[in-house]
Amino acid sequence: MTLIWVIAFLGLLLIEFLTVGLVSIWFAVGALAALITSFITESVLIQTVVFIVASVITLIATQPLIKKFKVNKFEPTNSDRVIGKTAEVTKEIKPDKYGEVEVFGVTWMAASKNKHAVGSKVVVKEIEGNKLIVEKEGE
Numbered sequence: 001m002t003l004i005w006v007i008a009f010l011g012l013l014l015i016e017f018l019t020v021g022l023v024s025i026w027f028a029v030g031a032l033a034a035l036i037t038s039f040i041t042e043s044v045l046i047q048t049v050v051f052i053v054a055s056v057i058t059l060i061a062t063q064p065l066i067k068k069f070k071v072n073k074f075e076p077t078n079s080d081r082v083i084g085k086t087a088e089v090t091k092e093i094k095p096d097k098y099g100e101v102e103v104f105g106v107t108w109m110a111a112s113k114n115k116h117a118v119g120s121k122v123v124v125k126e127i128e129g130n131k132l133i134v135e136k137e138g139e
Contacts (some may be wrong), residue, residue: 001044005035005051022066030055082108082124086137089116093134101134108132 012028033054034047082103093099093116101110109131116122122134
């Protein structure tokens with residue numbers, strides 16, 4: 001089983017080096033821990049448990065560090081300019097049914113937690129896919 005853990009460790013390291021982001025480093029650490037365990041015991045079950053536990057612990061322990069250094073590039077688009085703007089409801093919006101609103105002369109599909117009648121004014125809170133999420137003006 002030792003050979004399998006060596007192959008897994010090297011394979012996972014290779015995958016990590018060939019990819020841009022962190023993909024398999026946690027599992028490589030787990031494979032290394034299982035490799036060390038294979039010198040202590042021949043139990044495949046214990047080695048597998050050590051692999052899983054070490055991988056999970058490494059993943060949990062490195063999450064704050066990864067979030068700190070991870071760069072989330074937000075690419076604004078022209079559609080982002082509607083967020084925070086007032087829109088007019090052109091097709092009734094219900095909590096369980098999409099409606100339509102008009103912003104800057106463009107008609108968008110819209111969703112809301114509340115009912116909004118045609119002609120009412122709403123504020124665009126966010127864009128979700130190709131729909132605007134709206135709320136009553138003043139909420």
